[in-house]
Amino acid sequence: MVRLLNVYTISIFASIGGLLFGFEISSISGVIDTPQYKEYYGNPLGATQGGITSAMPAGSILGALSAGLIGDWLSRKVAIQAGAVLWCIGAAVQSASNSIGMLVAGRLLSGVCIGITSSLVPIYQSEISPRKVRGRIVSFQQFAITWGILIQYSIQYGCSFIQSEASFRLPWAIQAVPAVFLFIGLFWFPYSPRWLASKDRWDETLKVLAFLRTPDNDINDQLVLAEYREIEDQLRSERETNSSALGELVSRKMRRRVLLALAMQIGNQLTGANFLDYYILYVYNSVDIADSKMAAFIQYTIKVVMTIPAILWSDKWGRRPILIVGALFMAACFFVAGGLYSLYGEPNPVPDEPFAWVIDGYVHVSRSVQACLYLAIASFNLSWAPVAWIYSSEIVPLRIRATTVSLALTCRWTINFAVGFAIPPFFRATKWGIFIMFGLFNAASATVVYLAAPETKQRTLEEIDEIFEHGKPLWKSILALQETNGLEARY
Template sequence: MAPLLNVYTISILTSIGGLLFGFEISSISGVIDTPQYKEYYGNPLGATQGGITSAMPAGSIIGALSAGLLGDWLSRKVAIQAGAILWCIGAAVQAASNGIGMMVAGRLLSGICIGLTSSLVPIYQSEIAPRKVRGRIVSFQQFAITWGILIQYSIQYGCSFLQSEASFRLPWAVQAVPALFLFIGLFWFPYSPRWLASKDRWDETLKVQAFLRTADNDINDPLVLAEYREIEDQLRSERETETRAIGELVSRKMRRRVLLALAMQIGNQLTGANFLDYYILYVYNSVDIADSNMAGFIQYAIKVVITIPVILWSDKWGRRPILIIGALVMAACFFVAGGLYSLYGEPNPVPDEPYAWVIDGNIRVSRSIQACLYLAIACFNLSWAPAVWIYSSEVVPLRIRATTVSLALTCRWTINFAVGFAIPPLFRTTKWGIFIMFGFFNVASSTVVYLAAPETKQRTLEEMDEIFDHGKPLWKSFLALQETNRLEKMARDIEMGK
């Protein structure tokens, strides 16, 4: 029988970091159109609401910038614990806020936690996972994000019936509970074996590998020894060619891999999913959906359910197909929604609402737009939502992995900040044009993946040099490379005493 603490349970519990991310997304989307929130904070519109929303990604930029240094210095798991403490402080400040300034400060502190955890949780998961299920393991991060969004939104929805400030203060306060579980639980989790190896703690590296790969902690298991040997060889090779960190990031050998990790995270933020996550109540109210809160709840439930197939089959589907197909389907959804909006919409006669273009009394068109947005969010959670966490954490070698992911997540949160800040005024000024804009962004993202992203499924982290350096164009690499069983071959040689 498998031990209680194994790769799966460790990854699931560490994904509470993703749960916090989801909490923070819907902690705003669930209240921005409620009377209690509008009354207490003075009905913030346009750039004011954009500033409130984007405070979290602003803090995440700080967290992501520091994640590489802290993750290499303190270890992945200790740095995640530091983020959990910051989250608890941020939740308390938001719940006690007496105005927009204090709420923004709380969201900024929570954002620093999100920057740290969103960078380091996928790294930790990828470094403890067997190669054949690495996609599944890292996908737990996105699954937890969707659950966080749904849980927090459900709490917000229930509390919206309270006729007091508790309608938004209570949900913000309970955000601290999972962070405490994460902080405490990590004391029982192992360090990343690859981080231990980077610190020359080889005895611990072998013991952790045995703990993660065998039921009886057998350090003489051939597969354990083979993976240990591969880590050892890769680290020795990296140290023989070691350069300054910044120089390594922009070196000819590494820059395309670093740029690809950055491009994946930027593309994720330009799909339009943030628009639908942060401001979905604006959209549904503008198209005259009767119960916009329930419509939002259904959307977030779809996100949870649709992520399950990715966890089960991402290592069979591969990274490339789901990214390309997902982006193209999302593009089609946004184009159709924007077209319906432009054909059947009209100027909003009410001046102080967050949307300047409305569809009134045409339920078939409203439901069609709603269906398009549901399909878009489903495709996002089947493709770009989980795949970029996997890709960014696996394409670069150990010596620059934390730094690269930190830089990629910094780009992600910078774009998230810009999108979160710009959408409220853009939604008022461009009307339906914002849907067309995100449609074109998705087409561009699918093109980048087709031309520049090789297939990495079921490869060990130490095999990425082979994938990127085999000499063929990257977009042909998924045809040129055949799946290998090098690790199994090494294990057989060890077992036979070679």
């Protein structure tokens, strides 16, 4: 009989933090084209709409900056609960907003929550997971994000038929519901065993490991004791270095890992997925898609479906091939879409629309652009969407894990803020050039992974130290671990 509370159910529930992230993404993408939103807020365009959209990642920068300290101080679990409280406050402010300033303030507050939860949920998941399924477990975060986007967009699509302000206020208020469940439910869940060890709560560490690894909470299980000793040895080794967390971040030993964690999150944000998440209605309207809202709904459904293979097989396929192939495929999709815009597009004769370049009268070309963007978003959710979370949270040791992931997520949200703010005016100014830009970014990301990112699948968080310290070129270092002794049979 399968126990109700196990690694999978705990991780899935913690992924409600990702659901909130998805809610906030589509809370704007689903309303920017509705007449009620345009009329109430004065038809915001360009930098004004960019400011509204980017308020959430601006708040996320603050949340991510503080997540490392809060997560190490209060624990991963309690810090996530604090983020849930902030989310409820932000949702209330947004739904009651009577001006653009108040709407921006609400999104800032919600963003602080997203910064905290997006940093700490994958850390919590990776620290409770057995190594052989760690990729699958952390992928639940991205799966939840895609579900959040789809659910919120579906709510907004239904509410768009309401001929009043409730068409956008009701979906923003509903956002608070999952946060309430997250806050309450976490009281019954365990602390991270590695966080407990960092606080020298060793008896609790052993009990939590036994709870997570054995059906009968057997603290004398040999594999539980082996993992306990591995954590103990790793923590002792880290403490013997006798250096500050900040000093370790910039030390020669850790510099590569920290920079790689940052590169994963920056690359994730430069794939163009945020462009398609936030402003997809602009794109579909510019290519004369008849029912742009339904086309966007199909896109968000694709995001959910294509995350499933990553959950099932990321620990078999490996991190490197998924990232490289995904980035190259996205690059090709954006290049083709940009080429079609260039060849068949023309200036938009309507001056007060959010796009200055249109494809009109070429139905097959419009459908081809739509297909390219569907393929790009499918590739993103199969590759960079889940694996960036996995990789950033697993390649650094416990002592600086929360701080490193916090720093990586700060970079992520800084890029997200810049992209969200700049895209509306940039889309108008560059016409089709924005697609070429994201294609080049994806090609560059594939190159970085090939040259700098070693394979880490099915290794304990402690064994990953050996990968980075082996001394061979990083893209070859996984070969040196083929004979590594481990408890493969159980984990």
